[in-house]
Structures are given as structure tokens and as C-alpha cells.
Amino acid sequence: MNISFPQLFPITRKLHPENQEAPVHFLQNRVTPTDYFFKRNHFAYPQWTTSLFSLIIYGEVHVPLAVAYRQLLFMQVKTLAVVLECAGNQRAFYAPKTYGEQWTNGAVSFGCWTGVPLRDVLQLCGLTAGAKEVVFEGHDVGKHLPSGKQTAYKRSLSLKQALHPDVLIAWQLNGQPLPFAHGGPLRLIVPHWYAMASVKWLKSIAIISGEFQGPFQTEDYVYYPATDSGQQPFPVTTINVNSVIQWPLDFAELKKGVHIIRGIAWTGQGVVTNVELSFNQGKSWTSATLSGFADKPDGYSWKTWSFSWRAEQTGEYTILSRAHDSHGRQQPQEAFWNRKGYGYNAVNKVRVNIV
Incomplete structure (x- = not known):
């Protein structure tokens, strides 16, 4: 007998521009299938033109160079398994x-x-002694809010960051040509950074002698602490250590017995070294079993994890998860509140009822 299962769909947060979450709780693949990859757009999709195939x-x-798509295909190719996370991921949980x-x-x-590594392309041009920052411009254009100014999406990296050997000009995702909806035919990939740095629909790369002052660099993607904190604003850069409990779902009802709790964990510094769970509001913690890609010290993949939980008593439970990384960071009990809601990474929690 053939058994059919409901088809999964991304979770739409906005249609114009299109913003969609991955159905992360229902995905058991270590690599996210392209059809379920999250989408974050600031503007409408750019118009399809042949200029998308040159840089x-x-x-x-x-x-100065105009590099064609085909030229890049004949350069030294690199494939990296990389987590991309929107800087505003989990913003809904801030209070x-x-x-x-x-x-x-x-x-x-x-x-x-x-x-192809970005630095290999830049070496073709030869950088001058005055080179300080590298500015990446996408083909997507629109009004930046709240200023209302018409602008293209632009971001910069310092020269040192841009020359890291794992910063890529990418044209494939999961072994297939990079879909237009995910920034194809060419997009930047900056491992360990929040995804605002991985500029889509790459149009141009400008090497400048000063500091870039575009609105997506100096107004958006900046941590603005609470006004009474005494802290100064500072830029959003690398991903905070984080984890998600994929199963059970929040407010699930489960029967007494053994249940396999599972989830994912990732970080923007080093690698995830441990994931702990608590069933008593953080009074004590126990380690889960990690699996996933065998990372090198600067690996960029996430870890899957699991824990066998014997639920012997009926009643309501809160399950907490927190990840640790090789740089000594762990998820805090409370996330750092900031006015634009970036970088949320408080311990993840689900509430279940054992019946």
C-alpha cells in the first residue's frame, strides 16, 4: 500500500518583498534542501537581464575587470558546507x-x-596600496526605510576579511546552479557571518580607500542597545552560538515513555563542541549526543544532536537547550536585547505535556 505524506512548504512571512522561513522543525536532512532554504529580501527581485552574468x-x-560568469567557472573551484542565518532570526522571541x-x-x-574564492578574483586585478575595504553591490534596488532613499543593496568587508580563502563568489547550491531566488547566478558567501554579508545577485565589487557608509552598513545591521544601558552601537558581524529543538514541538502532548529529543546547533566562531539539555528550568544540565559533519577547526556546518529522554511522570515540562562552541561561548539564559532585534540566541525551549 502506498502511503502519501503532506508536502512541506516554506513559511511565508511577507510576500512583497518575499521573505520565507525554512520549515526547520520538520527537516531531518543535515543539508537543507534548496526548496526549503529560507529567503530574506530587502527589495523586490531584480529584473532578469544578461548583465546578471558579469561582474x-x-x-x-x-x-579594472569585467569578469564573465563563464570565466569564473574555469578558475579554481571550492565547495564549502556553510550555515546562513538571517541576523533577525528568532526576533519574534524578544521581550x-x-x-x-x-x-x-x-x-x-x-x-x-x-x-571561486573571492581573493583569487581580486588577485587578477592587482590591489593598490590604498585598498582598505571591499564593497559588494547587488542588482536588487529599492527604497531603504525609514529614509525612503532609492538605493541598491550594498555591504562591505575589510580587505583582510575579504581576502579570507573561504569567502566565495558562489554559483552553485547543493550541487545545482544557484537559483535566482537565492541570489543566482552569482552571490557572495561569507562563512560564519550573519547572512546580510552574503550579498545576492552580485553586480559589482568596488575596492575603496576609506570606510563604506551605505545604509545597510551603518544604519541597518547595527546593534543598538537599550538607551539606558550605557553601551554604544556596534556592527552586526559573526553569528552567535545557537541551537533549536526540532522535536518535540512546542506545546506537544506526549505519552509516558522514552522520547528522542533532537535538534540542530551552530556558531559563528570555531565549531559547536557541546549541546546540553535541562528539564528543571536550568538548575542542572545533561549533554546530548552530537553528530553531523566532521568539522575542521574553522568548519562552518551545523551539528545535529539527539537525547534519549525517559519521561516517567505525567505533567508539564519545559525542555531547554543550549549550545557551546570552541571559543568558550554558550547560549545565554536571556538574549542581548537591542532595538532592531538582531542576534537572538537565548536558550531554546519547548513546553510539553506528558499524559
């Missing part, structure tokens, strides 16, 4: 609430990206 490089270089897309747990995905 202009100019500024503080000895030889008090913050403005912005009310993402829950699904503005994060894990894919295998193939492309």
Missing part, C-alpha cells in the same frame, strides 16, 4: 518586542556552496 571589479586596483520581520526559528539554513 564589474573596479576602484583601488591596477587593472519587549522589536520592529522588523517576526522570524521564529526558521530564518537559518545549511547548504553546500560551490564557487
Whole structure:
């Protein structure tokens, strides 16, 4: 007898521009299937033109270049398994609430990206002594809010960051040509950084001698602490250590007995080294079993984890998860509140009723 299962769909948060969460609680693949990969757009999709297949490089270089898509395919290719997470992922959990897309747990995905190291392309141009930052411009254009100014999406990296050997100009996702909806034909991939740095629909790369001051660099993607904290604003960069309990779901009813709790964990510094669970509001913790990709010290994949829980007593339970990484960071009990709701990474929790 053939058994059919309901088809999964991404969770739409907004249609214009299109923003969708991955159905992260129902995905058991270590790599997120492309159809379920989260989407974060600031503007409408750019118009499809042949100019999408070329990349202009100019500024503080000895030889400005127009690099064609086909030329990149013949350069040294690299494939990396990289987590991308929207800086606003889990914003819906902040208290008090913050403005912005009310993402829950699904503005994060894990894919295998193939492309050419950015530094190999920049070496073709020859950088001048004045080169300080590298500015990436996408083909997507629209009004930046709240300023209302018409602008393209642009972000920069310092020269040192841009020359890291694992920063890629990617044209494949999970072994297939990079879909247009995910920034194809060419997008930047910056491992360990929140995904705002991985500029989609790459149009141009400008090497500049100063500091880039675009709105997506100096206004958005900045941590603005509470006004009474005494802290100064600072830029959003690397991903905070984080975890999600995929199963059981929040407010699930379960029967007494043994249940396999499972989830994922990731970080923007080093690798995940441990995931702990608590069943008594954080008074004590016990380690889960990690699996997933065998990471090198600077690996960029997430870890899957599981724990066999024997629920012997009926009643309500809160299950907490917290991840640790190789840089000594762990998920805090409470996330760092900031006015734009970036970088949420408080311990993850689900509430269950044992019947």
C-alpha cells in the first residue's frame, strides 16, 4: 500500500518583498534542501537581464575587470558546507518586542556552496596600496526605510576579511546552479557571518580607500542597545552560538515513555563542541549526543544532536537547550536585547505535556 505524506512548504512571512522561513522543525536532512532554504529580501527581485552574468571589479586596483560568469567557472573551484542565518532570526522571541520581520526559528539554513574564492578574483586585478575595504553591490534596488532613499543593496568587508580563502563568489547550491531566488547566478558567501554579508545577485565589487557608509552598513545591521544601558552601537558581524529543538514541538502532548529529543546547533566562531539539555528550568544540565559533519577547526556546518529522554511522570515540562562552541561561548539564559532585534540566541525551549 502506498502511503502519501503532506508536502512541506516554506513559511511565508511577507510576500512583497518575499521573505520565507525554512520549515526547520520538520527537516531531518543535515543539508537543507534548496526548496526549503529560507529567503530574506530587502527589495523586490531584480529584473532578469544578461548583465546578471558579469561582474564589474573596479576602484583601488591596477587593472579594472569585467569578469564573465563563464570565466569564473574555469578558475579554481571550492565547495564549502556553510550555515546562513538571517541576523533577525528568532526576533519574534524578544521581550519587549522589536520592529522588523517576526522570524521564529526558521530564518537559518545549511547548504553546500560551490564557487571561486573571492581573493583569487581580486588577485587578477592587482590591489593598490590604498585598498582598505571591499564593497559588494547587488542588482536588487529599492527604497531603504525609514529614509525612503532609492538605493541598491550594498555591504562591505575589510580587505583582510575579504581576502579570507573561504569567502566565495558562489554559483552553485547543493550541487545545482544557484537559483535566482537565492541570489543566482552569482552571490557572495561569507562563512560564519550573519547572512546580510552574503550579498545576492552580485553586480559589482568596488575596492575603496576609506570606510563604506551605505545604509545597510551603518544604519541597518547595527546593534543598538537599550538607551539606558550605557553601551554604544556596534556592527552586526559573526553569528552567535545557537541551537533549536526540532522535536518535540512546542506545546506537544506526549505519552509516558522514552522520547528522542533532537535538534540542530551552530556558531559563528570555531565549531559547536557541546549541546546540553535541562528539564528543571536550568538548575542542572545533561549533554546530548552530537553528530553531523566532521568539522575542521574553522568548519562552518551545523551539528545535529539527539537525547534519549525517559519521561516517567505525567505533567508539564519545559525542555531547554543550549549550545557551546570552541571559543568558550554558550547560549545565554536571556538574549542581548537591542532595538532592531538582531542576534537572538537565548536558550531554546519547548513546553510539553506528558499524559
